[in-house]
Amino acid sequence: xxxxxxxxxxxxxxxxxxxxxxQAKYRNSLLGxxxxxxxxxxxxxxxxxxxxxxxxAKLPGxxxxxxxxxxxxxGILTWSLFSELTNRCINIFLDHANLxxxxxxxxLCLPLIVLGSALLNFTIIFGIFTLxxxxxxxxxxxSFIAIFPILLIQMMFAMGLGLSLGILNVFFRDIxxxxxxxxxxxxxxTPIVYPITILPEQIRQVIELNPLTKLITAYQNILVHNLxxxxxxxxxVGLVAVLLCLWCLRLFRxxxxxxxxxx
Amino acid sequence: xGTIHVHNVCKAYRQYPNRWARLLEWIxxxxxxxxxxKPVLRxxxxxxxxxxxxxxxxxxxxxxxxxxKLITGTITPSSGSVSVTGRVAALLELGMGFHxxxxxxxxxxxxxxxxxxxxxxxxxxxxxxxTFAEIGSYLEQPVRVYSSGMQMRLAFSVATAHRPDVLIIDxxxxxxxxxxQHKSFNxxxxxxxxxxTLLIVSHDKAVIQAVCxxxxxxxAGEVAMEGPPEAVMDYYNALLAERGETRIEQEQTADGxxxxxxxxxxxxxxxxxxxxxxxASVVEVQVGQPVSLLVRAQVHTATEQLVMGxxxxxxxxxxxxxxxxxxxxxxxYDLDQGAVIDFNAHFLVNLxxxxxxxxxxxxxSDTHIGGNYEWKDRALVFQVINVGKEHFxxxxxxxxxxxxxx
Numbered sequence: 001x002x003x004x005x006x007x008x009x010x011x012x013x014x015x016x017x018x019x020x021x022x023q024a025k026y027r028n029s030l031l032g033x034x035x036x037x038x039x040x041x042x043x044x045x046x047x048x049x050x051x052x053x054x055x056x057a058k059l060p061g062x063x064x065x066x067x068x069x070x071x072x073x074x075g076i077l078t079w080s081l082f083s084e085l086t087n088r089c090i091n092i093f094l095d096h097a098n099l100x101x102x103x104x105x106x107x108l109c110l111p112l113i114v115l116g117s118a119l120l121n122f123t124i125i126f127g128i129f130t131l132x133x134x135x136x137x138x139x140x141x142x143s144f145i146a147i148f149p150i151l152l153i154q155m156m157f158a159m160g161l162g163l164s165l166g167i168l169n170v171f172f173r174d175i176x177x178x179x180x181x182x183x184x185x186x187x188x189x190t191p192i193v194y195p196i197t198i199l200p201e202q203i204r205q206v207i208e209l210n211p212l213t214k215l216i217t218a219y220q221n222i223l224v225h226n227l228x229x230x231x232x233x234x235x236x237v238g239l240v241a242v243l244l245c246l247w248c249l250r251l252f253r254x255x256x257x258x259x260x261x262x263x
Numbered sequence: 264x265g266t267i268h269v270h271n272v273c274k275a276y277r278q279y280p281n282r283w284a285r286l287l288e289w290i291x292x293x294x295x296x297x298x299x300x301k302p303v304l305r306x307x308x309x310x311x312x313x314x315x316x317x318x319x320x321x322x323x324x325x326x327x328x329x330x331x332k333l334i335t336g337t338i339t340p341s342s343g344s345v346s347v348t349g350r351v352a353a354l355l356e357l358g359m360g361f362h363x364x365x366x367x368x369x370x371x372x373x374x375x376x377x378x379x380x381x382x383x384x385x386x387x388x389x390x391x392x393x394t395f396a397e398i399g400s401y402l403e404q405p406v407r408v409y410s411s412g413m414q415m416r417l418a419f420s421v422a423t424a425h426r427p428d429v430l431i432i433d434x435x436x437x438x439x440x441x442x443x444q445h446k447s448f449n450x451x452x453x454x455x456x457x458x459x460t461l462l463i464v465s466h467d468k469a470v471i472q473a474v475c476x477x478x479x480x481x482x483a484g485e486v487a488m489e490g491p492p493e494a495v496m497d498y499y500n501a502l503l504a505e506r507g508e509t510r511i512e513q514e515q516t517a518d519g520x521x522x523x524x525x526x527x528x529x530x531x532x533x534x535x536x537x538x539x540x541x542x543a544s545v546v547e548v549q550v551g552q553p554v555s556l557l558v559r560a561q562v563h564t565a566t567e568q569l570v571m572g573x574x575x576x577x578x579x580x581x582x583x584x585x586x587x588x589x590x591x592x593x594x595x596y597d598l599d600q601g602a603v604i605d606f607n608a609h610f611l612v613n614l615x616x617x618x619x620x621x622x623x624x625x626x627x628s629d630t631h632i633g634g635n636y637e638w639k640d641r642a643l644v645f646q647v648i649n650v651g652k653e654h655f656x657x658x659x660x661x662x663x664x665x666x667x668x669x
Contacts, residue, residue, distance in 0.1 A: 009379060010376075010379060012376045012380070012381045012382050013376035013377055013379070016372060016373060016376045016382075017373075017376075020362065020365065020369070020373060023365075024362060024364060024365070027364045027365070028364065098356075099377075100337065101332070101337055101338075102332075102337060102355050102356050103335075103337065103353075103355075103377060103378075104335050104336040104337050104351070104353075105377060105378075105379070171285060171289075172282065172285070172286065256339075257338070257339040258277070260337060260338050260339070261276055261277070261338065
């Protein structure tokens with residue numbers, strides 16, 4: 001409770017930092033914030049042109065030119081939110097070591113800034129993607145709103161995991177290095193680029209254990225097939241996400257003193 | 264509001280022999296403790312009342328910064344308790360959180376938000392910050408084009424924009440030009456008169472004595488002394504001198520007498536002392552004070568001629584004064600082996616404030632080129648302070664008798 005009040009009194013700092021982080025990226029460029037729109041447009045264009053026009057890639061069972069690019073984008077965009085959050089959370093304490101050692105402020109501001117700025121980036125990219133869906137006549141319909149609860153689960157999962165590892169990373173810097181490698185494998189072990197149906201049965205069972213498989217599949221089902229997500233496969237992931245967050249808080253409470261000493 | 268209580272505080276850091284040891288201890292705690300505890304602060308008790316100004320002094324590594332960090336709350340004590348009431352502003356490192364690509368004004372917002380101000384507060388304080396920093400149109404330029412002095416001005420103005428209940432200063436004021444130092448000191452004094460509690464870490468004797476009611480001397484993680492600033496500073500200086508001497512000795516053994524000491528060793532310097540009229544050793548001398556330099560020489564091999572010379576150098580190594588017994592027509596002749604000679608040079612310290620050192624030499628003739636027995640640089644370091652004399656600048660004291668005709 002006290003923690004929340006402290007965070008509330010630092011809301012100006014949190015909001016200001018998110019905005020400044022966004023500005024800092026395009027600070028010395030002529031086009032400024034326009035780049036934040038051009039980048040995702042380019043990405044969506046590349047996938048669409050290459051996969052639907054040049055390679056003529058088709059999703060099994062869907063007869064639409066854009067189906068595969070939508071499939072790809074819905075996976076990659078949400079994956080990159082996940083990887084941005086975890087990657088930044090892992091290094092969050094190391095990156096701000098000087099600040100943490102010298103100034104007394106609520107430490108939880110830092111993850112909130114990371115979350116806020118990742119969400120801002122995601123909103124821009126996903127907004128453009130949604131616009132593309134509407135313009136190309138592929139907007140799924142009402143099931144679209146189901147994306148938001150899934151996003152919530154995904155963010156909690158990413159924050160809980162990233163911050164827990166972030167705390168441990170202060171003591172054992174190997175974790176940050178290892179996670180970078182692990183994330184690459186994780187990407188390919190999640191059905192983002194390929195549909196899970198093309199996998200042999202045994203491997204598919206293994207892939208199904210991956211919590212991100214459920215989340216990403218849900219996004220793809222919504223965006224490509226206009227299917228409401230199967231909540232029974234999602235709540236276990238949500239539970240894991242909540243547990244990770246609780247564990248992370250406990251770890252932080254127990255180790256925060258030692259953490260500053262180690263920085 | 265504005266009190267500081269530090270009660271029985273210890274701070275120790277864990278040290279592991281290697282990274283694997285920590286992992287083992289975390290994963291298998293039942294296998295026993297693998298770290299060693301390195302204490303930085305031991306049983307610190309400090310109470311500061313509201314409105315009091317306390318100076319903390321101590322040599323590098325005594326634990327001053329650690330103590331300040333404990334009080335500001337960035338680190339937690341291993342045992343004991345720290346409680347501070349009221350709003351704390353800490354000038355531990357100025358310019359924290361400045362982003363080089365943003366303008367001064369944007370950075371003011373950023374760092375003030377980091378201190379917990381709301382945008383409305385900052386809008387209100389902004390004109391005051393602007394006038395105090397006096398950096399003019401640079402305020403709209405990115406901070407990366409600032410000089411370090413300008414950054415410091417801006418950072419100080421932000422940190423002290425609002426009067427805190429407790430102000431903690433860690434030698435931050437040593438940066439900036441004389442004008443701004445003066446200005447920032449005025450602001451600190453003004454805060455004090457309005458009831459702000461001050462905690463200052465400084466090596467500058469003048470600062471501590473001018474501002475503080477009380478001083479605390481930290482040595483090797485413990486409170487070595489606490490009391491009136493003057494008494495504590497004197498004790499600190501003695502501690503420094505002692506340290507200086509041992510360091511010089513260490514240097515001698517390590518260098519094998521290359522830099523600090525040279526010569527044939529025919530006659531050796533046994534002792535060098537600076538004493539006052541009562542014969543007590545001094546490391547701190549007042550302007551104009553009569554003192555004596557005592558040099559004891561020991562003859563190891565019978566020698567025909569012996570001249571003792573000394574030089575006084577300022578902290579930059581410039582010779583201020585030097586002479587020897589040849590020029591004073593007191594060359595000694597035909598000395599037997601084993602003879603012990605005491606040279607005693609009496610003079611008035613007509614020097615300006617600052618730190619000075621003696622170089623002492625024993626040689627055969629007017630210069631040490633003709634037979635150098637022993638030469639010792641920085642044989643002794645002493646401080647000159649101005650007590651009771653009218654203010655002056657420079658390294659010599661040549662007080663005028665002033666006549667004015669109108």
